[in-house]
Amino acid sequence: MFKVQSDYESSLKHFQSAIIDTASASFSKLEIQFHIAHLYELQNKHKAAREAYENLLKEQDIPNHLQADIQRQLGWMYHTVDALGEKSFRESTAVQLLQKSIEADPKSGQSLYLLGRCYSALGKVHDAFVAYRNSVDKCEGNADTWCSIGVLYQQQNQPIDALQAYICAVQYDKGHTAAWTNLGILYETCNQPRDALACYMNATRGNNKAVNPNLAPRIKFLQQQLANAPMPSVTNKPRQLLSIEEAWNLPVTTDMSNRQQQQQQQGQGQQISGQQRPMGATANNFQKYGQQFTSGVSAGPPPPYPANDAKRFKPDITNEQQRPHFYLNQQQMQVLHYQQQNQGNLTPQQQQQLQQLQQNYRLMQQHQLKIHQQQQLQQQQQQQHTVQGPQLSPSFVQGGQINRAVAPGIPSFNNQQGNQAVSRSFNIQRSQTPTSSYNQTSQAYSQPSSTGGFISQTPTYTNGGIPTTSTGYGYNNGYNNSNINEALPRDLSGITPETTVSDQVLQELISQKEFTTSLAEDLLNRLAQGEDVMDELAKASDVGPEVALPNTQFSTTTAGSPSTTSTPSTASTAGNMQSGVPYIKQELPDLKLNNRVILSEAKPSLNSLRVSFDRDVKVELAAEPVFSLSTTSAEIIRACEGRGASARNTSMISDKQIPPSPPEPPKIKLTKEQLLPNTPSVLLDNKKLAFSPQLQEFCLQHPIAVVRGLASALKLDLGLFSTKTLVEANPEQTVEVRTQLKQDADENVDPQTETKLWSCASHRSHTTIAKYAQYQASSFQESLKEEQDRIAAGQPKIDESKKKRTYKMIKFGTNVDLSDEKKWRPQLTELTKLPAFARVVSAGNMLSHVGHSILGMNTVQLYMKVPGSRTPGHQENNNFCSININIGPGDCEWFGVPDAYWGVIANLCEKNNTNYLHGSWWPDLQELYEENVPVYRFHQKPGDMVWVNSGCVHWVQAVGWCNNIAWNVGPLTARQYSLGLERYEWNKFQRYKSIVPLIHLTWNLARNIKVSDPKLFEAIKGCLIRSIRQVCLSLDFVKMCGLQTKFHGRGRNEASHYCGICEIEVFDVLFVKEQDRRHVVHCVDCARRQAPHLDGFVVLEEYHLNDLGQVYDNFVQHSVQGQTTPSQAVTPPPPTSTTPTPIT
Known part of the structure; x- marks a missing residue:
């Protein structure tokens, strides 16, 4: 979660805690090391990241899917980071690593996409197209791949093909800033400023937060140019490209949009064995509608071409629909526009011509509206037929992605090299870092994202903190930020129709925010209150042996540098988890540990929770000793004997272990x-x-x-x-x-x-x-x-x-x-x-x-x-x-x-x-x-x-x-001490280091001062009780493990100790272990996670328990006559008010 939020320091702390934890987890140690290496990459610690990746590749038992992801990340880093060597060496190494990644995971569409990017940078246009085509075969619905294909077509002086590719990109992601920007450049190149302006405006409203400052002046220039456009001439050349509205409304693009929506609505592509959508559907649609482009320019299907078509398609004149006579061409539209702006200066003949043009224009609009309505009706009928008709199959699910594939093939290119450099007042660049998200049980990583930014050539830092690097091209190419990919496991063959929820139920589950979190919290709260929820869970499981919940995979990236999102599923037991889908099962082993019911869950998971119960489990609440302010230290020590198994870091505020939370604001409405x-x-x-x-x-x-x-x-x-x-x-x-x-x-x-x-x-x-x-x-x-x-x-x-x-x-x-x-x-x-x-x-x-x-x-x-x-x-x-x-x-x-x-x-x-x-x-x-x-x-x-x-x-x-x-x-007030202690606990909950050691300070206050304020006394005494109880339990736990504590004492002005893992204060009992030639102090929780029986630890004691008991017993409330307490306010001197500076 911290990784998604770009809080890399906190994320690193949690991953480091997880890697030393000996408990079972949904991630293996190698997978955690992979995430740590990627954190280094996101923090621009490229050399540390490279070293970590390369060390992982040296492991002998590394699985193929993890090897593929490591090689993909490492290869893309070589491609984008100048500090890793000379350019020729980096490019060749990047290609080799990406090829090895594809060999390890042939279904990785994103590795193919990144390989295409590398080939494109090397000028190997044909190889780049082949890689892009293969990537599209794995995942058609990828706006970044289509954007990159458009860039190659634009560089090869094939504007119509580039237009089609860009339209595909923005249909899949309407906020794709890179595609909109490149499309605007394409329209400007073809002398269609009005369409270019529309694309630039859409680019400013895209998903990328960082927009190039040069884009706004360009928009302003085009607006001024269009406002001062001269009267159209009859010698104007016809348009080379369809307008943005016409291209957007082509049936091919609406068909793609409809299929995208259908795939999202059909339970995210549940598998129908043996069936798959025809591979050539998209390309055939392009062939059908490619002829509608302006005559005089060779029009054909967009990339990738079908495999059996080595040459470009020619327009099929016989199938071309005849337009009605009242349709206006481009020249007539320009004349109409000019005459409408100059109606007061027209001759009678021109006024008659204006009336005729206006009438034809209205007829044309009515005809277009009618056609549009007919198309919508046909699309709705097709959608209903697709959903209801069993003869149509949804997309085949493979590689953790919905395979919206198109016909394979290698496009042929013109030998022209024109249109490769578009002269503009701004440059567009490609960007760099792929992301990967890991799912353990299904052994599938979500594929990397690389963000194309519309950014200046000098390296700039995005909100993710990763500098962008530019290439020689003048086009955007790459991923847009804030993509959310909903991915399925690679292998769903173990799920039969009897064990799968319906599409409607599945969609409802997907739509519930924080579903798994609320489920766990609800069960925990009800169990804590003594409610019996076993029967209810048993009823819920009567629908079948297993109930599968969707495994939704989130991938959040930042502009200029995508981040890796961890989306694990839960750990499988006894081969029950074949697909990585979390489930609720009827029969599982007994779960009993003191007074807590254990929920088997993937702790770092964003999207999955596995809850397992035995019907006959009984929650036995062990009686906890209750202490009051009058309890002596000897009574506390005796009460903690034999209870070392429950030694944990505890709250210094409350025995209820309620996580602290920010306060609710006052309800009074202020003027x-x-x-x-x-x-x-x-x-x-x-x-x-x-x-x-x-x-x-x-x-x-x-x-x-x-x-x-x-x-x-x-x-x-x-x-x-x-x-x-x-x-x-x-x-x-x-x-x-x-x-x-x-x-x-x-x-x-x-x-x-x-x-x-x-x-x-x-x-x-x-x-x-x-x-x-x-x-x-x-x-x-x-x-x-x-x-x-x-x-x-x-x-x-x-x-x-x-x-x-x-x-x-x-x-x-x-x-x-x-x-x-x-x-x-x-x-x-x-x-x-x-x-x-x-x-x-x-x-x-x-x-x-x-x-x-x-x-x-x-x-x-x-x-x-x-x-x-x-x-x-x-x-x-x-x-x-x-x-x-x-x-x-x-x-x-x-x-x-x-x-x-x-x-x-x-x-x-x-x-x-x-x-x-x-x-x-x-x-x-x-x-x-x-x-x-x-x-x-x-x-x-x-x-x-x-x-x-x-x-x-x-x-x-x-x-x-x-x-x-x-x-x-x-x-020395109760309010100050209480607020300090509350923030101390809040910091522990937030994994934030408290630089004031409150427990150590509390014991020193008990030694040094005499307290008469009842509230302050109660607060300090309560903290003393809880801290000495934790000390006693920790010492008893050490004794249970067969170890002996060594008295260490405290030196003069010696600083308080903090856990080297979680950075909370460690008082009196120090669990020390050598790590990287340093002796690192651990708290009891981190020590138990690393070694349940404290193997390899040395336990030091700062104070003798008897000395602490003496300090505790001697701390009593004093009553001083005539002393002014903070609650007894004295009238302050009359203040002089300072009027605040007015807000402008």
Whole structure:
């Protein structure tokens, strides 16, 4: 799933977890390694991908279908990636690998297609046509193959054949940008600008998200040309090609469209043994209707030609239908158009001619409408006859694809080389990466996709992150993105009519979204509630021994680089799974494990689920020990003895193991004024007010607040953090640089298409303080010079909203680490002047009790900015509070949203194809307002401190040149601790690393502080109970495995440990195993998956269990008289409201 969503890092984590898991799975280890290799390819790690592919090919027991897919991927990579060697070597290697792929899997239509692409690039036109023809034999309904065939015909100066091929492509995929673009070029070449314009307009509405910016000027040029077209002349040459409307409505294309719909409606092509659609149907239709093209040009069937026809067909004059006399030819249409536009200047004779032409035109339209209605009626009758008549067979299913085959044959070519290079103001290129989707049981991969983009020659990066490469051709050639292929297993011979569901039931099952997921969740929920669902399942299985559900295969690609989609079916048992189709079976072995019913399912599957039950299975709920806040450590240890088999990673919030989820937003409908609330702010004019407890209470009461004048009130020397001082102190200090696009603060658009986006592009690199300081200074001087030149020239200030948009790349210096006290002692000492609640180190700051440094959280980080530098939207790590002070001299603009609405923003991120936790995003304010989300908006001036409260979602943009310093703090409040723990569990669920080790921090808090707040005490005590229980169960499990733990202890300032596989915090009991000459820590879950009996693991213990028990028992609630708790609010000083900048 993560692979489909282009979240390659998360996908890689899951695949790596799966490859070390010893449990049975739907993927073999080799297949998982193949997906990992393909992930490297999608991430542009081509050398790593090549090495992984080649290592897989060295395996002795590799199956043929997997070998074919590896060779196809590797061959296409050699064809497209320049870094893999010289061009001649790469091309020859690519051809060899693709040929071997076809030998391993002769039914692979996509390997044949890619081989044709390679031959075409080498100039071997005949071989390319043969490969394309064979590919079409395997799968006629492939828009990419027809598009490539059209390119070859266009290069061979056969425009009519090219037109037919392109029409086939766009009939199969109406959003195929490459085919529409090439068709437009073809029409322009044949001097038919009106049809070219229509094709270009369709190209802009295609499936590809990235549209070449040169296409829009071309469309504008054609529109102007047509608007200013001169009066038609009688000497105009007749049209060389049919118009787009005429070509689209040819019976051959409507027949293809109807057959495509029929094949989709007939249960995705269920097999009828011994029957197959005639191979020459499509070609014969082309022969029949090829004569309708304009006379004077040789018209014949489109590619591939029938095998028994070595020469081109000539028009059959005897079969040509005579057009009615009132039909207008091209010249008459042009005259009619001209006279209609100049009716006021016509002579009486011309007016009479206009009336006659208009009357004939109306008769022609009525006649065409009548013919069209007759054709529709015939098509409907044919469809009904096809569905109802048993004598017609659906397409034969083979190779995991619906075989819409056409007659084989090799086309003959003209020797002309004209029309190979079309002079245009833009170039079109081919693209590169095939995809493959794997189905284990059926041993079938979905075939690769290669995307043809209408993109500039310079390598650009698509949303998938894969650069496109251009070839010498001026045409689009390749796959369109976002294709969804519904594929069937290769071998369905084991399914008899008695065991197959009907077409109607099958279609209903296919149409149900998330069918298998909802089925599993429903069964789990009902079983958890104690319901008996066995009888219901038995009734459902009475229709036959097995009920087959459709195996729908999804393939999602991105523009410029398709991705591989994993679509496994479930693992077969005892030869029951012959076809790879998930099923529900009546009799299966007993499934009993403690208190859980096991569902046999393909864990990484997108589309399949296998649920197996025994009728007599009984769910025995074992009594779990229940602990209260008064339970002693000795009682917990005794209760966990002998229960090591249930040792698992558990939630630190609840014993119910309920997965966390984003909160529902408040139901109150906000007014327009409430959607733009005033930002809470307070102005400090003396040191006493800065240190008053009311200031801390004021900050804790609001989602975000700005404290104005803090630096002047405390007499902070902000010059210590200026760029000049930083260069003098440590010029070689590393600076992380983010290269970004400079835009206005309330917009985030794609510079090419001017469409709004949430995804915020930011490319990472590194430099030094000295080098970035030079960039910062030169940026300021350049801006100053531009302003001076404008004033000297006497030009008025340009209105930014009216001038033409130009986008500039800027560099943002971020994450400058100031944690080293030896290097930055003056700066860190200056910050001790702050009030206690805002200091980096303070007894009242939870993060000061972690015991080791967490860069940027309990240490100071500095940011060096130029105008437009963006900190994208985010919540602070583990929802801790944040302090940010602007050093100046410029301002920063802030946006903040209360934490109650973060679930809405997370949903909007998903809707806009970006990841809330991993992604870089900049919210669209209008979308937020439409979703009833309030947004604080304000400017932070030099010397102002911004307090970001727990969970507040915020994003920042620099208005001028400035530096900022920031760090996190954790107030000792129940709300802060609870929000931090909730995000800790949410991160575990999302496979996102929590850089704050909450369990380790909780035990240190229990050692170091005395808590009087009942809610905070209950939250900390509950976490202590669950963590010590997990420690006890883990130790008992180690004892069950016959191992002994070794005491390791903890060193001073030693960082907390995280699992090397799933990256969750590992507390006290460390399962260590050597991997790649490194000792890697594992959590109990990953250790058990890798070795159920901990073979090869060494188990280390950080704390003695008795010591943990003593800390736990000593942590009690204290009652302090006269202490102010957070719930007892003190009246804050009257705030001064800052009116947010109005939205324009």
